Amino acid sequence: MNRISVTVDGVAYQDDVEPRLLLVHYLRDRLGLTGTPIGCDTGSCGACTVELDGRSVKSCSVLAVQADGGEVTTVQGLGAPTGGLDSLQRAFHEKHALQCGYCTPGMIMAARDLLRENPDPTPDEVRHGLEGNLCRCTGYQNIVQAVLAAAREGQEART
Amino acid sequence: MIPAAFDYRRPESVDEAVAALAEAGEDAKVLAGGQSLLPMLRLRLAFPELLVDVGRIDEMRGVREEEDALVIGAMTTHHDVMADPLVRTHAGLLAAATETVADPAVRNRGTLGGSLAHADPAADLPAVVLALDGELVATGPRGRRTIPARDFFTDYLQSALNPDEVLVEVRIPKAGNWGFRYEKFHRAAQAWAAVGVAVLVRTDGGRIAEARIGLTNMGPTPVRAAAAEAALAGAEGPEDVARAAQAAAEGTRPSSDLWGSAEYREHMARVLTRRAVLAAAGPA
Structure with missing residues (x-):
C-alpha cells in the first residue's frame, strides 16, 4: 500500500492505495465520484477524461499513485457549488450535444483543455481537439456546436 | 481490467532511479508517461514486479x-x-x-x-x-x-x-535548412499508423541534394528507406521523385494484420514517400 494525498474537486483526500489502482477506479470506487464513467478501459474512448494538474488525462491510463500530490478536477467539480452549470455544461444542454450521455463528462473535460489552449477555435480545430473522445450517438455535430457556443460565451465574457 | 500487482517506487533523481533498477533486476520496468505501459499492464501483457516511475525527475524534463x-x-x-x-x-x-x-x-x-x-x-x-x-x-x-x-x-x-x-x-542534431514532412496513413483519427513516412530533404538549386527517410510500421523496427534516399539524390521535379519513391519499400519487412497486408503496406510506403518528399521539397 502506498499513501497518497490528492485534491479532487477542491476536497483534500489522503488514502492508502495499491500501486496498481487506476485513477478512475480511485475516483469511482473509493471516493464515490461516479460522474466519471469507464468506457473502453483501453485508453481509446476518452469517456473517463479528467483534469490532472490542469491538463486533460484519461483516468484509465493514470495510476492513482501517479496523482499523488496533484489536483484532480472531474466533471462533478465544474459549475457553482450550489449546482449551477458552468458554460460548457450549459452549452451541451442547450445545444442538445448528447443523447445517451455516456461520453459527455469526458467530452466536457476534453473541451475545457481545448478552450484553455485555444479560446477561439474553428469547427475543424474543435473536431481535432476532441479526437480522443468517441461518441456513438450524436454524430458529433451538436457537440462541436456546443463547444463553439461555449467559446463564444467565453470571448464575450472577456470583452 | 485491473493490472497484476506490482511494487512502485518514485525516485527523484536519475541516480536514485538507476539504483532502484539495479536492486530489482530484470523484473522491474521504468514507468514514463504510462500511455503505452499502463494499457499493457491492464491487458496483462506485461507483469513487472516493480515499476520505477521516473515521471517526477525534473532533470529529465x-x-x-x-x-x-x-x-x-x-x-x-x-x-x-x-x-x-x-x-x-x-x-x-x-x-x-x-x-x-x-x-x-x-x-x-x-x-x-x-x-x-x-x-x-x-x-x-x-x-x-x-x-x-x-x-x-x-x-x-x-x-x-x-x-x-x-x-x-x-x-x-x-x-x-x-x-x-x-x-x-x-x-x-539541428536540422538547419531542411524541408520536412511526416505523412501518416491510419484508419481512424487516433489509431496507430498503418504506415508512416518521415522525410527530411535538403535542396540545392532546385534539385534534391540529400534526403533522409524514416519508415513507421514497415517491419519489427523503424527503418530508413536507404534505397529511396540514394535514388533521390539529384532528383529534380515530381517525375524524378515519383521514380525514386518506387524504391521506398526495398529492404523492409512489414507484417500483415487487420489493418493491411504486407503488400498493401509496401504500396502505401511508396505512395506516402512520394507525397512526403514532394511536400518537404516545397513547391517546385
Whole structure:
C-alpha cells in the first residue's frame, strides 16, 4: 500500500492505495465520484477524461499513485457549488450535444483543455481537439456546436 | 481490467532511479508517461514486479540548446515537445509528427523518451528520430552512454537499453535548412499508423541534394528507406521523385494484420514517400 494525498474537486483526500489502482477506479470506487464513467478501459474512448494538474488525462491510463500530490478536477467539480452549470455544461444542454450521455463528462473535460489552449477555435480545430473522445450517438455535430457556443460565451465574457 | 500487482517506487533523481533498477533486476520496468505501459499492464501483457516511475525527475524534463544539437529530456511530454519554440525552430519534423501522436489527453501524459524506449515500430516518433539522425543518452550503473538512433531499435518492442539503464535524454542534431514532412496513413483519427513516412530533404538549386527517410510500421523496427534516399539524390521535379519513391519499400519487412497486408503496406510506403518528399521539397 502506498499513501497518497490528492485534491479532487477542491476536497483534500489522503488514502492508502495499491500501486496498481487506476485513477478512475480511485475516483469511482473509493471516493464515490461516479460522474466519471469507464468506457473502453483501453485508453481509446476518452469517456473517463479528467483534469490532472490542469491538463486533460484519461483516468484509465493514470495510476492513482501517479496523482499523488496533484489536483484532480472531474466533471462533478465544474459549475457553482450550489449546482449551477458552468458554460460548457450549459452549452451541451442547450445545444442538445448528447443523447445517451455516456461520453459527455469526458467530452466536457476534453473541451475545457481545448478552450484553455485555444479560446477561439474553428469547427475543424474543435473536431481535432476532441479526437480522443468517441461518441456513438450524436454524430458529433451538436457537440462541436456546443463547444463553439461555449467559446463564444467565453470571448464575450472577456470583452 | 485491473493490472497484476506490482511494487512502485518514485525516485527523484536519475541516480536514485538507476539504483532502484539495479536492486530489482530484470523484473522491474521504468514507468514514463504510462500511455503505452499502463494499457499493457491492464491487458496483462506485461507483469513487472516493480515499476520505477521516473515521471517526477525534473532533470529529465525540458528542452535545451547546445551548439549543434537540441537536447530533449526524456520525460518531456508530447504536448511540451510540440509547443517548444526550440523544437519548432530546429527540429520541425519532430514537432509536426508529435502533433499527430494519439490525441490531446494522451499527449498531455505521454513522453518522447517513453515512446522511444517502448520501441513500438507502429509508433510515430521512433521513425522520426531515426530520420533526424538522433542520439539517445542512457544512464546506468556504469555511467552514461550515447546510442545512435540507428543502433537503438533492435526488434519489436526491443531496444538497446539494458534493464538497468534509464533513457535520460534525446539529442537531435539541428536540422538547419531542411524541408520536412511526416505523412501518416491510419484508419481512424487516433489509431496507430498503418504506415508512416518521415522525410527530411535538403535542396540545392532546385534539385534534391540529400534526403533522409524514416519508415513507421514497415517491419519489427523503424527503418530508413536507404534505397529511396540514394535514388533521390539529384532528383529534380515530381517525375524524378515519383521514380525514386518506387524504391521506398526495398529492404523492409512489414507484417500483415487487420489493418493491411504486407503488400498493401509496401504500396502505401511508396505512395506516402512520394507525397512526403514532394511536400518537404516545397513547391517546385
